[in-house]
Amino acid sequence: MTSEGRGDSPAGHDEHPTFDTGVAHVARVYNYWLGGKDNYAADRAAGDAAIAANPDIVTSVRANRAFLARTVRYLAAEAGIRQFLDIGTGIPSANNTHEVAQAIAPDSRVVYVDNDPVVLAHARALLTSTSEGATSYIDADLRDTEAILAQAADSLDFSKPVAVMLIAVLHMIGDDQDPAGIITKLMAAVPPGSYLALSHVASDINPEKQAEAARRYNERAYDKQNHRDLGQVTALFAGLEIVEPGVVVVQQWRPDSDAEASTPSAMWGAVGRKH
Numbered sequence: 001m002t003s004e005g006r007g008d009s010p011a012g013h014d015e016h017p018t019f020d021t022g023v024a025h026v027a028r029v030y031n032y033w034l035g036g037k038d039n040y041a042a043d044r045a046a047g048d049a050a051i052a053a054n055p056d057i058v059t060s061v062r063a064n065r066a067f068l069a070r071t072v073r074y075l076a077a078e079a080g081i082r083q084f085l086d087i088g089t090g091i092p093s094a095n096n097t098h099e100v101a102q103a104i105a106p107d108s109r110v111v112y113v114d115n116d117p118v119v120l121a122h123a124r125a126l127l128t129s130t131s132e133g134a135t136s137y138i139d140a141d142l143r144d145t146e147a148i149l150a151q152a153a154d155s156l157d158f159s160k161p162v163a164v165m166l167i168a169v170l171h172m173i174g175d176d177q178d179p180a181g182i183i184t185k186l187m188a189a190v191p192p193g194s195y196l197a198l199s200h201v202a203s204d205i206n207p208e209k210q211a212e213a214a215r216r217y218n219e220r221a222y223d224k225q226n227h228r229d230l231g232q233v234t235a236l237f238a239g240l241e242i243v244e245p246g247v248v249v250v251q252q253w254r255p256d257s258d259a260e261a262s263t264p265s266a267m268w269g270a271v272g273r274k275h
């Protein structure tokens with residue numbers, strides 16, 4: 001729906017987060033790392049514990065957010081994409097997907113998906129749109145691809161190219177939950193000429209600091225992080241043509257300036273095209 005989120009829980013998952021402010025949740029911790037105000041003491045405690053192990057987290061999340069904006073700009077301006085399925089949306093921040101896309105192509109249609117009730121509570125802020133385009137929000141779990149695709153079809157035309165955005169969300173999916181299979185199902189639903197934009201927390205950049213930050217986060221948070229290395233992230237693009245410059249640290253994906261390119265991150269990012 002275009003004016004408010006859906007309240008139904010994803011079928012088959014007990015893991016749908018509840019609104020418990022006493023336990024850290026990734027959307028709120030990420031908001032804290034970005035300098036936002038939509039977080040609670042438990043989120044800040046988990047966020048600070050991770051920062052103490054790896055201070056680069058703060059530049060990493062900023063570089064990731066800039067990557068998100070540049071990929072949307074590339075997809076709208078250079079690849080001609082007009083439909084976006086942004087899963088793992090996060091609490092609204094600067095340069096949300098619909099803002100970047102509709103500034104380039106006002107007829108862009110954006111469907112946001114997240115499973116966190118706090119993001120749902122902020123969904124109205126995501127649901128502004130140009131009159132030519134549309135935005136909508138689905139309260140669903142990334143693992144429930146059927147529910148996402150069924151509801152997204154209310155707003156997106158799956159006979160035309162779609163950009164599937166999985167920005168800094170797949171590290172919340174363990175190997176036992178088949179992240180590659182999730183991508184395969186999503187990309188099977190979209191036609192040739194569609195894209196996957198993905199960023200992922202790296203296990204192989206500053207590996208000791210990264211592992212300790214994840215350990216501290218996982219000790220305190222509702223949802224657990226699973227960092228992956230360059231080979232594992234590259235494998236998630238199987239069957240897609242990875243556009244230049246390939247799978248790189250997010251700050252080096254088509255940066256706008258030297259300053260942007262040199263902001264350190266421990267995140268791999270890339271964009272792939274379906275043939």
Ligand SMILES: C[S@@+](CC[C@H](N)C(=O)[O-])C[C@H]1O[C@@H](n2cnc3c(N)ncnc32)[C@H](O)[C@@H]1O
Nearest residue numbers: 027030088089090114115116141142167168172
């Ligand atoms: C680190 S934030 C990234 C936000 C945004 N994509 C960005 O890169 O700026 C991860 C988001 O994914 C959401 N998320 C985590 N696991 C999810 C799942 N299984 N299904 C749907 N959303 C999920 C969290 O609630 C959070 O809002």
